[in-house]
Every structure is written in structure tokens, then in C-alpha cells.
Amino acid sequence: EAQVTQNPRYLITVTGKKLTVTCSQNMNHEYMSWYRQDPGLGLRQIYYSMNVEVTDKGDVPEGYKVSRKEKRNFPLILESPSPNQTSLYFCASSFKGQKNEQYFGPGTRLTVT
């Protein structure tokens, strides 16, 4: 089944403790992206990757890192999480091109205390 998976689905952590949210897709997509969703602010893009070893900042990259060592994986790294990074995170992937649909993961709800 074609899908985007994220782990963990839920995470409660403390300020400053490094964490990684994994994202994996099985559709051989070149493009992958991370979004965060906050009440009243909607979905905003954090980082994206056009292909292996190619990443770039989205609208709200501060406090996040990403890597793309393999085509199927695109982990989101929070080196020193802060409470303002409490949010719902979605990973997405697609083939290149503005016509192509993006597939989204089920989301990771992160709480930083």
C-alpha cells in the first residue's frame, strides 16, 4: 500500500532534549516536506527536499533540522526543543511537478514542556 509513515505519532518531551521524528515513504517520490499545524495559523511548511542530499528552508525553519540521505526517508530533528514547538507535524511526499498530488502522513503530535 502506498503510504507515508511517521513515528512517533505522539510525543511528550521536555525543553532541550533532542528528538527526531521520522518520516518514510514507499512511493519513490523525489519531493518530501515537513509542515506544522497550529490553531489559527493553519499548516506551514518547515523544510523540504527536492531529492537526496538536497534540502531547503520553508516558511518556518527556525529550531529545526532535516536530512535526506536516502530517497525514502526525511527525518525532522529538533536539537533543543522549546515549548513554542508544541504542534502537530505532518510529513508529505510527491513526485516532482506542480500537477502532482502530495501524500501526507498521519501526523505527529508533539508536546514540549
Add this chain to the structure above:
Amino acid sequence: DAKTTQPNSMESNEEEPVHLPCNHSTISGTDYIHWYRQLPSQGPEYVIHGLTSNVNNRMASLAIAEDRKSSTLILHRATLRDAAVYYCILRDALTGYALNFGKGTSLLVTP
């Protein structure tokens, strides 16, 4: 980026057709019109997209105005499962990867 305007919310009866409008008066000639929806507690889901002509797929139809300044997503028979937030998004040829979701239209379907 060209912007879209959608009603904040709409309500429909189950098994009735639903027409969700979207205005995009500043659309450029190369912008594709995409629709996504987000069901409660789930990630966004692709619905349909088009450029100039009307489009149909198994989920919905997309009617695009002749001047392309507006479009309408049509759900032919709403079910309770169609209750979601629907987003109308423009994607251009150069920077079309990021999806600018905006606030969308929250669709309520009543039995």
C-alpha cells in the same frame, strides 16, 4: 503568491450535492488549482486539481470559471465522511511544491 478566498464554513445535508466555492482573482496563467481536504484527526488528503477545463474523478468534480478567477469543488452526494476542512490552493510552475493551505472551508454534513 496568488491568494484564494473561501467561505469559513458551509453546511449540507447527507446525500445532497455540495458546491464549495473558491475565488482566486489574481491567478496567473500557469497556476494549477488544487483542492485538498483534512478530515478530523488526519493528515490532508488530495481531492482534485485542474488548470482550465472542468475535471472529474472518483471523489469529486472541479468546475473552473472561464476566466479562471474562481472555481467550485462539487461533491455529488455528501456523506458524513465528507465532513472536513476543504482547502483550495494555487500551485505555480516555479514554486509549486509548497502548499499554501490558508484557512479553508469547514464542511458540516448533517444526517
